[in-house]
Amino acid sequence: MLNIKENEDLSKLNHSCAHLLAQAVKHLYPHAKFWVGPVIEEGFYYDIDLGEDVIKEEDLPKIEKEMKKISKDGKRIVRHELTKEEALEMFKDDKYKLDLISRMDENEVVISCYTQGDFTDLCRGPHVDTVKELKYFKLLKVSGAYWKADSNNKMLQRIYGICFRSEEDLNNHLKELEDQKNRDHRKIGKELDIFFMNDLVGKGLPMYLPNGYIIWEQLENYIKMKERKLGYQHVLTPPLGNVELYKTSGHWEHYQENMFPKMEVEGEEFVLRPMNCPHHMMIYANSIHSYRDLPIRIGEIARDCRFEASGALKGIERTRSFCQNDAHLFVTPEQIESEFSSVVNLILESYRELNITNYHFELSLRDPEDKVKYHKDDKMWDMAEDTLRRVLNNLGISYVEKIGEAAFYGPKLDVQVKPAVGNEITISTCQLDFCLPAKFNLTYVDKDGSKKTPVVLHRAVFGSIDRFIAYYLEETKGALPLWLSPVQINIIPVNNDYHLDYANEILNKLRENDIRTELDMREEKLGYKIREAQTRKIPYTLVLGNNERDNNTVTYRKYGEESTTTIETDKFIEMINNQIKEYK
């Protein structure tokens, strides 16, 4: 997807278009007050206070029309520089602009405004020379947006739009937006019978159909196998726990509002667990550990429940019940670097094998100024952050540093991806934790016989399996690799009367080889069955007739290809087995 913000000319154009939008809104709603109208990756928006008025989606064409009118008039866009005093006077009736101006330091920034015809807006620019250049734009959506991004503040109205230099560019972009919707995992999930929701069960609670569960199971097996090779031990712990467990961990104090409310039975209080760290801490605490035992790597495919805001729910990407590919690595301080490195390598290897390329790393650090949010230990933070940086640099990984995005207990590395619709999401994560082990009094006996507190790495390679499936369906547009496909092979006999026996023979052979195979013996035309196999995105379709039966061969057609290949049955099975083994 095009990133407007990264293109200097389009940034200027889109920001100018935001002013044009504001001017048009001002014409139509004279009492409108304006907050800010920045350029974003997807174009631009403007936040507007309309008092009692509401702009609805159906009002957008009207606003667009006014924008076109202003554009045709072709007024020049003129810049003026002002002193802070002049600016305060000029916008004295506009509490939003006053708020912006009052926080500006005259010595550091030049205060400027831009005028086009009857409209002047406070702005640092730059802008295009004349509104005439703003011809190929489209208003895309409206929504509410809290003033200053604070939900305690008033909600303003935000209008989103995008502007290009040519009609062709605009149309291509709109087409691309349309195409994006076609790979939305919610659409694919329905089309391919992967999961569904039901009001009676409850919102945000996905149910996986047989097809979905196969994908799930394969991913689970895949990652557990990788983890075992790295010395992880898998455990099984309950999806709920005593409230005291979360009081000890600190989650009860900090994150109660994101948990389902507690339930009381026989005088005991329980909560559905929102994460697995406390349970895994107790696994560690169950026995004494020597420095020789570390690192201890406890993994679990663990079901969690979080009381997500209803407005945050989205397919299987954000749910109230999900399953984490979680693990906690208990390490000595000296082992942080090698274990962190090993986790990053596992992430890279998995992504490579799954052919995932659209992602980037974010290193979330603390804000040293924020003494409230973060665990107080400057030395620890510096050491931890340096270690993470060093590992990433050694591995030659590029990453973006995010100040103030760390967890309260330590810095973390996140893998971010962009879904078909909506904001970036986190898939993999690896977090350093210097707090929880102490809270649970976890120790190991060091060389000198003294008791030391281990450091914990929380990590999830697939993040939540649910979210990973969502993302992967969108990446592959539902055409999953062979090893993950719910149905790997579809057999179509040319004629049920003559070829069914042979088709059944092949079916059994494939199933004996643990290859997920279906036999389509419906009384339908061959072309019809081929078409359906393609729309179901089944990787291989076998057509079996006289030719194949008489020579003990199969004729296959790969998904998305029109050519066919005839080979000996045993060779075919070998080929499929190899591809599955190589995660093709």
Added chain:
RNA sequence: GCCAAAUUAGUUCAGUGGUAGAACAAGGCACUCGUAAUGCUUAGAUGUAAGUUCGAUUCUUACAUUUGGCACCA
């Protein structure tokens, strides 16, 4: 949770203040077919609850769910 919008058959979509229409899917019958849709036929729907009305799927309100954003995402 907040600001909006949407909700019609299993699915995708029409439509109307007065008997709700189609395509695909499903069932039945015929066709017996070599790589993207054989023909005919049958059954199937207005999210829930109130209100306005002679009459509501259509208008109003509430609720539920979904969608687009905002906020949130340990």
